[in-house]
Amino acid sequence: AQSVTQLGSHVSVSEGALVLLRCNYSSSVPPYLFWYVQYPNQGLQLLLKYTTGATLVKGINGFEAEFKKSETSFHLTKPSAHMSDAAEYFCAVSRETSGSRLTFGEGTQLTVNP
Amino acid sequence: KAGVTQTPRYLIKTRGQQVTLSCSPISGHRSVSWYQQTPGQGLQFLFEYFSETQRNKGNFPGRFSGRQFSNSRSEMNVSTLELGDSALYLCASSLAGTTYEQYFGPGTRLTVT
Numbered sequence: 001a002q003s004v005t006q007l008g009s010h011v012s013v014s015e016g017a018l019v020l021l022r023c024n025y026s027s028s029v030p031p032y033l034f035w036y037v038q039y040p041n042q043g044l045q046l047l048l049k050y051t052t053g054a055t056l057v058k059g060i061n062g063f064e065a066e067f068k069k070s071e072t073s074f075h076l077t078k079p080s081a082h083m084s085d086a087a088e089y090f091c092a093v094s095r096e097t098s099g100s101r102l103t104f105g106e107g108t109q110l111t112v113n114p
Numbered sequence: 115k116a117g118v119t120q121t122p123r124y125l126i127k128t129r130g131q132q133v134t135l136s137c138s139p140i141s142g143h144r145s146v147s148w149y150q151q152t153p154g155q156g157l158q159f160l161f162e163y164f165s166e167t168q169r170n171k172g173n174f175p176g177r178f179s180g181r182q183f184s185n186s187r188s189e190m191n192v193s194t195l196e197l198g199d200s201a202l203y204l205c206a207s208s209l210a211g212t213t214y215e216q217y218f219g220p221g222t223r224l225t226v227t
Contacts, residue, residue: 036218043118043204043218090157100147100208100216101170104157 002027004093006105014113019063019078021108023091026072033074034092034102035065044090050074061085086112116140118207118219126225132193135222139186139207145169146188147216148180151202160203163188164210192224200226 007022025031032051036044048059055067065076074091088109092102119138127133139146147170148160159172163182180190186207192199202223206216 041220043220044206045218046215049215100145100162100164100206100214101159101172102147102149102157102206102216103159106156 002031002093002095002103004091004103004105006089006091006108008108009106010109010111012111012113013081015083016080019076019081019085019110021076021089021091021110023065023074023076023105024072025074025091025093027093027095029095031093031095033065033067034094035059035063035074035076036090036092036104038088038090038107040087047076047089081110081112083112083114086110118205118217120203120205120219120222122222123220124223124225126227127195128227129195129197131195132191133195133224134189134191135203135205135224137188137190137205137207137219139188139205140217143207143209143217144186145208145210145214146182146186147206147208148188148190149204149206150174151204151221152200157204160190195226197226200224 005024034049035047048057050057050067058064063078088107091105121136145164147162151157162170166182177193182188202221204221205219208214208216
């Protein structure tokens with residue numbers, strides 16, 4: 001079985017500060033890893049994904065994440081927070097044999113203070 | 115290219131009734147997945163359809179069912195509604211499988227009274 005843990009259900013940063021959202025996974029086989037963002041009353045939007053290859057993945061809106069197998073982590077970062085980044089962020093995992101099935105973490109609500 | 119559409123966007127039903135939700139994937143996408151999102155349980159996988167066949171199923175009771183048509187449009191049905199079925203139901207489409215990006219629709223907000 002695979003699972004995802006997001007550390008911190010709420011994270012608050014100041015505008016212009018570093019954003020760091022933590023995600024750890026457990027998987028018995030090499031995972032595929034994703035970060036999604038959800039704005040109020042909307043569906044999920046893919047920020048970035050890791051399947052194979054380079055472990056540092058760059059996504060949309062200036063976000064990036066690094067796959068660290070030894071730490072079973074896939075933390076999401078952004079150097080400088082913008083007010084428009086305020087949303088809920090979900091880390092998700094899947095694997096080759098699970099089709100399109102995603103297992104999501106509990107989510108982290110990001111607040112950006114002016 | 116049009117995104118994933120879900121209808122209706124909002125729905126209010128009474129306990130014991132049944133409901134059908136619809137999802138139209140992005141043109142050319144053959145995989146459609148359904149998820150339930152609640153404050154208590156978070157995002158949970160319901161099932162996935164690929165080329166009209168259920169390829170994967172989550173841990174939900176048999177009251178939850180789905181199907182996919184030849185044009186890849188999908189429906190999910192919930193029978194004998196319970197209060198706990200109140201949730202945001204999200205549909206996602208992708209070209210084929212895991213490594214392909216999944217595109218989510220805006221969801222259907224179901225309220226059971």
